[in-house]
Amino acid sequence: MIPKEDQHIEFKMLWKEDFLKNVCAFANSKGGMIYIGINDKGEANGVDNITKLLETLPNIINQKTGIIPSVLIEKIEGKQIVKIIVQASSVPISYNGRYYLRSGSVVLELEGRKLSDFLLQKSGNTWDALATYPNREFEPDHESINRFKKLSYDRLPFAQDENDVHVLIDKLNLLTPALRPTNAAILLFDKNPQRFFPQAVVKIGRFINEADIVSSDIIEGNLFQQAENTMSILKTKYLLSPITYEGIHRRELLEYPYEALREAIFNALIHRDYNTTSAIQIKIYNNSLSITNEGKLPPEITIADLRREHLSKPRNKLLADIF
Numbered sequence: 001m002i003p004k005e006d007q008h009i010e011f012k013m014l015w016k017e018d019f020l021k022n023v024c025a026f027a028n029s030k031g032g033m034i035y036i037g038i039n040d041k042g043e044a045n046g047v048d049n050i051t052k053l054l055e056t057l058p059n060i061i062n063q064k065t066g067i068i069p070s071v072l073i074e075k076i077e078g079k080q081i082v083k084i085i086v087q088a089s090s091v092p093i094s095y096n097g098r099y100y101l102r103s104g105s106v107v108l109e110l111e112g113r114k115l116s117d118f119l120l121q122k123s124g125n126t127w128d129a130l131a132t133y134p135n136r137e138f139e140p141d142h143e144s145i146n147r148f149k150k151l152s153y154d155r156l157p158f159a160q161d162e163n164d165v166h167v168l169i170d171k172l173n174l175l176t177p178a179l180r181p182t183n184a185a186i187l188l189f190d191k192n193p194q195r196f197f198p199q200a201v202v203k204i205g206r207f208i209n210e211a212d213i214v215s216s217d218i219i220e221g222n223l224f225q226q227a228e229n230t231m232s233i234l235k236t237k238y239l240l241s242p243i244t245y246e247g248i249h250r251r252e253l254l255e256y257p258y259e260a261l262r263e264a265i266f267n268a269l270i271h272r273d274y275n276t277t278s279a280i281q282i283k284i285y286n287n288s289l290s291i292t293n294e295g296k297l298p299p300e301i302t303i304a305d306l307r308r309e310h311l312s313k314p315r316n317k318l319l320a321d322i323f
Contacts, residue, residue: 005105008032013039013084015053020064023102025107026086027067027093028118032102035074036082046079053082065093092122116275127275128184128316131176132196136253138181140165141191144224148189148322149314165189172322183274184318187223194220202230202280204239209285218279222270223319230265230282238284256289268293270319 005011008031010022015036026032032154037047047053050073057071061084070085092099099110110118113259120127132138145168146183149159162168169175174185186193193200202219217237219230235241241252254261268280272293297303314320 005040007102007104010034010105011038011040011042012036013045014047015057017060017064020061020095021100021107021109023061023067023069023084023086023099024065024093024095025102027065027089028100028122029088029102030099031086031088033086034084036084037079038076038081044077044081047082048082050082056272057084058083065095066310067093090122092119109244126315126317127273128187128318131178131180132183132186134180136196136230137187138169138189139191140169140189141225142221144222145189148224174318174322182318184316184322187274187319188322190222192220193222197274199277200274202226202265202282204230204233204238204284206280206284223323227262227269231262234261234282234284235250239289254319262291264291266323270323271295271315273315 008026010026010032012019012034013036019034022034037050038044038051054071054073058069067086067089069087070083072083072085074081074083099115101108101110101118108152122129135311145165149162149168153160155240155252156172157318158171159168162171166175169181169185169189170179174182174188176182186196187200190196199306200223204215204219205213205216207213215237217233219226221229221235235254240255242255244251244253267283268291272280273295276294280291283290283292295315297306298315301310301313303314
């Protein structure tokens with residue numbers, strides 16, 4: 001029985017070297033199989049030079065991509081078919097210096113931002129763990145560091161007694177093996193992270209409608225400062241706290257639950273994609289509030305998964321750990 005073409009199966013009438021793109025795409029995705037001798041309709045026509053292909057294909061694929069595939073003969077509908085099995089690779093695979101991925105039954109070439117994200121993912125690193133620009137120095141904000149040491153005492157008691165900032169940063173895994181500050185170190189503890197990452201800000205606006213804004217603020221500083229100042233400005237300037245009474249006791253409750261708002265803002269700061277030019281945007285309307293940041297869910301997690309138990313896959317692991 002002939003299988004159907006899908007994410008993991010490709011049919012080809014005969015072998016062409018250009019199909020190394022398909023091999024590369026399978027290796028960079030979740031693996032797959034290429035059948036030589038089956039047409040696009042799924043009809044088995046067989047292969048004439050099958051012995052030669054069995055001898056040459058493993059070497060061609062290995063020389064051009066570095067992959068060692070399994071190349072087998074399979075008999076389908078009385079015809080001899082060549083089956084190339086490509087395993088998923090833990091390292092990025094290129095063909096002629098270009099990288100490809102499999103999406104459905106289509107081979108896509110990776111370029112620009114998508115290529116950068118792919119290579120970073122395959123390296124096992126996250127963006128926040130990369131070394132920052134070598135020509136700029138880390139300038140620690142001692143007030144933020146002292147506040148962190150105080151708030152983290154229960155979970156990180158060693159931080160309280162460490163007076164050398166660079167030693168503390170190293171113990172928090174915020175230095176690279178070459179002792180360069182990571183992007184996370186800059187975002188969390190630098191005096192002015194915006195000199196490195198001008199996009200790392202929070203923009204707040206009060207809107208009458210999608211087009212008309214009546215007031216706005218831009219929150220800068222490191223992520224701890226942004227978290228605290230964003231909450232403070234929302235409470236004092238943008239959100240209502242209606243007054244009610246329980247007997248003689250006066251109550252002022254924020255119009256949005258404080259804990260939920262704090263959680264949403266922290267998540268926006270921690271899990272956003274900082275390798276872009278956009279800022280976090282908070283839009284307040286008369287009857288709604290939206291918090292937007294750039295950053296997609298991991299491929300293996302869907303929106304539906306968020307409603308049930310699922311693995312935690314933080315985009316910025318160091319930021320998440322420190323927060």
